[in-house]
Amino acid sequence: MAAILLRKGRVVKIGENTDKTHPRFKRQYADGTWASHMHAEMNVLRFAEPGDEIEVIRFKKCNHEWTMAKPCSLCENEIKKSGIKRVKYTNWDGQWEYLEL
Numbered sequence: 736m737a738a739i740l741l742r743k744g745r746v747v748k749i750g751e752n753t754d755k756t757h758p759r760f761k762r763q764y765a766d767g768t769w770a771s772h773m774h775a776e777m778n779v780l781r782f783a784e785p786g787d788e789i790e791v792i793r794f795k796k797c798n799h800e801w802t803m804a805k806p807c808s809l810c811e812n813e814i815k816k817s818g819i820k821r822v823k824y825t826n827w828d829g830q831w832e833y834l835e836l
């Protein structure tokens with residue numbers, strides 16, 4: 736699982752999923768900010784500015800094909816709050832889909 740933060744078409748930050756289970760609440764980063772959980776999207780959202788775009792990709796473990804990477808509702812909310820209007824993610828077939836917020 737990886738999330739890529741884009742600003743005007745350029746990669747600003749790449750985040751990975753650091754918690755494979757359920758969202759972990761109350762986690763503090765080295766820079767003093769708090770995150771409600773550690774999904775890949777959340778890792779890049781700390782660097783997001785309004786108008787940025789996010790791409791979320793999930794790889795299947797066995798053959799490294801892309802699969803469903805739609806942000807969960809928690810992440811979707813946080814993405815919305817950060818001012819990002821569009822999320823691009825891979826669906827079950829590894830095709831790009833868009834989420835307009």
Ligand SMILES: [Zn+2]
Nearest residue numbers: 774806807810
């Ligand atoms: Zn999430």
